[in-house]
Structure formats: structure tokens, C-alpha cells
């Protein structure tokens with residue numbers, strides 16, 4: 001029989017996220033605090049999907065509806081399953097709460113905590129592969145630490161076999177010296193797990209139902225219990241305080257930048273470059289210092305971004321140059337040149353080859369190919385046709401104090417410097433607007449609109465004035 005014909009073992013993950021975290025000192029539930037732009041819990045749920053886990057069940061309790069609402073918004077309703085633990089009586093009790101959701105499920109149950117965002121899909125795949133290959137009933141992911149601190153210790157027998165886990169608070173002085181710890185990530189055979197959970201007793205220092213006690217119970221029942229040692233010790237780093245939030249954020253940021261560099265992106269100064277989780281960057285793009293790429297952002301190939309490019313929720317084409325700018329919820333075509341000091345606001349779209357220079361703001365506007373707006377311009381609720389030149393200081397007056405109005409400029413038009421375009425108004429293809437015009441009426445194609453007072457020149461006026469002033473004060477006229 002071909003290997004491909006063997007169905008993969010079914011895996012369901014139970015993510016423990018019911019606990020309250022007082023040490024964060026926050027109104028926001030801990031698992032919703034973002035790390036590199038993504039809620040902590042969402043990192044874990046993403047990683048599970050990356051590891052090929054089919055079902056994801058979050059056990060929620062503290063601020064359950066807030067957590068659920070945030071996750072459903074993030075992943076889309078129906079993508080996740082939830083189990084409720086109204087009282088936090090321990091990790092074993094939390095997993096018990098997921099039993100009803102998994103009725104009839106006979107595959108592998110992966111159990112993990114909701115607050116360790118650095119856990120990687122590779123580590124999970126390794127654990128699942130080992131668990132499947134050895135046919136163990138339970139496999140715990142462990143790590144060896146120089147200082148095992150408050151973590152549960154892995155107790156092994158003479159032959160190295162796993163006997164069980166003892167919590168630091170319940171451990172003897174001798175057991176506390178053990179360097180191998182429980183990461184809190186397990187793979188279990190579903191049926192055996194839920195059967196063993198029913199036998200848990202809160203006979204421990206915290207009076208809780210410990211998930212960790214399941215290993216000893218399974219072993220006593222003659223089941224195989226194994227451990228996989230993770231060489232990556234970051235998997236255990238949980239967020240408990242805002243200090244840890246920043247530390248874990250820094251590690252994740254470094255990891256994201258490293259992956260980008262290995263994929264062909266140049267990052268001149270990784271210590272001062274910020275790319276959020278989920279952002280994609282094309283090959284041979286260069287990120288210069290103080291560049292921040294956030295949210296659902298996609299960057300094309302061959303771009304040079306920064307110094308100081310801030311891009312959020314945007315799609316950037318190939319060979320774009322953007323420095324010292326803010327770009328939010330916008331689509332930027334190939335070969336555009338943006339900044340320094342440009343602000344592209346939500347709902348804006350730039351076709352290819354657009355040039356936006358110093359102190360230019362674009363808001364809810366469509367800018368055609370090769371449009372140039374080099375200096376001091378505001379285009380709001382505007383459509384600008386391809387090839388049009390927008391002179392320095394052009395302002396669309398899109399708001400009349402009650403409503404926003406549209407400005408439509410055709411192709412290859414020329415808007416003279418310091419023009420004021422009072423919307424709603426349209427300017428036809430190839431039309432010219434004279435410098436310093438206040439345009440209040442539509443300009444037809446190929447026309448020239450001059451909307452300002454004609455210049456009056458008074459010959460010798462200044463000389464006459466100097467003479468008058470001198471007579472008044474009785475002194476010599478100024479030269």
C-alpha cells in the first residue's frame with residue numbers, strides 16, 4: 001500500500017486560556033495583548049494551523065466573551081471551537097472542560113497553554129511525529145534549563161523512562177534539582193486522556209486538578225508515557241508581566257526579521273526595524289532603519305523602504321521607494337516614489353509610477369499612473385487621472401462643514417501651484433488650472449481656467465510712497 005493512502009492521524013488541540021493574569025495589571029485579558037501585532041492567543045492558534053492541526057479548541061473562562069469575540073474577529077467565526085471553564089481549578093480541570101466538545105473523537109489531543117507565543121510549528125510537528133511513531137499514550141514536550149525555577153520537573157526512572165511530573169511547589173529538595181522541565185505541551189491519545197482526567201485528585205500544594213498528574217496515572221495503568229526534549233527553550237516563555245511581553249516581543253521580532261533576511265530581504269539594522277507577524281516582504285527589498293511594517297501588509301520585490309517608513313494594512317507593489325512616511329490601508333502600485341514626509345490615508349490607491357513628495361497628504365483618493373504631486377498638497381476624496389501634474393500647494397476643499405465632496409481631475413491635466421479646488425468640482429483631461437486659482441466651477445477638457453484676480457501693476461508706486469513718508473516726517477527719503 002502506498003504511504004499516501006494512509007490517512008494522517010487526526011489531531012485536535014486544546015489551548016488553555018481560562019486563567020486570570022493579575023500580574024499584567026491590565027483591563028485587557030492577557031492572551032489578547034499583542035506581540036508583534038498579533039494577540040498572544042492568536043499566535044498559538046496560527047502556529048497550530050501551520051502545524052496542520054485540524055481542530056482548535058480554546059478553553060476560556062476569565063473574560064471569556066471578550067477573548068472569544070476577539071478570536072472570532074481575528075480568524076472568522078466558526079474557525080475555532082470553545083470550551084468554558086468558569087472556575088479555574090487547575091490545568092487538569094481545564095482540559096476536562098473540553099471533553100464534551102471532543103465527544104466521539106478518538107485521535108490525538110494536543111494540549112498547550114495560551115500564553116507562550118514563541119512556540120513554533122516545527123516543535124509541534126516534532127512532538128506529533130514522535131508521538132505517532134512511538135505509539136505512546138502520552139508524550140510530553142520537555143526542555144532542559146540551567147535554572148528550572150517554578151516549572152514542573154520531569155521525574156525519570158533508572159532506565160530513563162518517564163515516571164511522571166512533579167510540580168515545583170510539591171517537589172522534594174532532591175526533585176527540585178532536576179533540570180528537565182515540563183513545557184506544558186503534551187500529545188495524548190484522546191480516550192485514555194479523558195479517562196485518566198476523571199481520576200485526578202486535588203491532593204497537592206495548590207489544591208488544584210493538575211494535568212501533569214495524568215502522566216503518572218497513565219503509567220500506573222500500564223500505558224506508555226514518553227518525553228521529547230525540545231532544543232528550542234523559547235517554547236516555554238510565557239507572558240505574565242509587561243516586562244515579559246516586551247522581552248518575548250523582542251525575540252519574536254528578531255525571529256521575523258531573521259526569516260525575512262534568509263528569504264532574501266535586506267535589513268540594514270535589525271535592532272531598529274519592526275515587522276509584525278504575518279507581513280510578507282518580497283525578494284531584494286531593502287528595509288532601512290526605523291521602518292515599521294504592521295498589520296495585514298504585503299510588500300513587493302525590489303522596494304527600498306525607509307528610513308522611517310510606517311506602513312500598516314497596505315499592499316505595496318514592486319520597486320517602490322518610500323521614506324519618512326505613513327501609509328495606512330492603502331494600495332500602492334509598482335515604481336511609486338513616496339516621501340519624505342508624506343501621509344497616505346485609508347482608502348487610497350496609487351497606480352504605478354506615482355510620485356508624492358514633501359508634505360503631501362492623500363485621503364480616500366485614487367491617483368492614476370505617473371501622477372506627480374511633489375510638494376505641500378492635500379488630495380481628499382479625489383480621483384486624479386494618469387499623467388496629471390499637481391502643483392505645489394494644491395488643496396482639495398472636500399469638506400463644507402457638513403459633508404465630503406468629490407474632486408475629479410482627468411488625465412494629463414496640469415494643476416498650477418497653490419490651486420484651491422472647491423469640491424464638488426471636475427477638471428477635464430489635458431486642462432490647465434492657472435497658478436493660485438480658486439476653482440469653483442467645472443473645467444472642460446483642454447481648457448485653461450484662471451480663477452484669481454488679474455494682476456494690477458502700479459508703476460513708481462513705491463518711490464512715491466517713500467517720498468510721501470519723508471515729507472511727513474521731515475527727513476530725507478530712504479534710498
Ligand code: UD1
Nearest residue numbers: 016017018019088089090091094113114151152182184210
Ligand atoms: C504548568 C504546569 C507545569 C509546567 C508549566 C509550564 C501544571 C499543574 N503545571 O504550571 O508543570 O512546567 O505549566 O509553563 O499543569 N489554566 C486554565 N485553567 C486553570 C489553570 C490554568 O485555563 O484552571 C491555563 C492558564 O491560563 C495558562 C495555562 O493553563 O495559560 C497554564 O497554567 P499556569 O497556572 O500558568 O500553570 P503553571 O503553574 O505555570
Ligand code: CA
Nearest residue numbers: 090091206208
Ligand atoms: Ca498554576
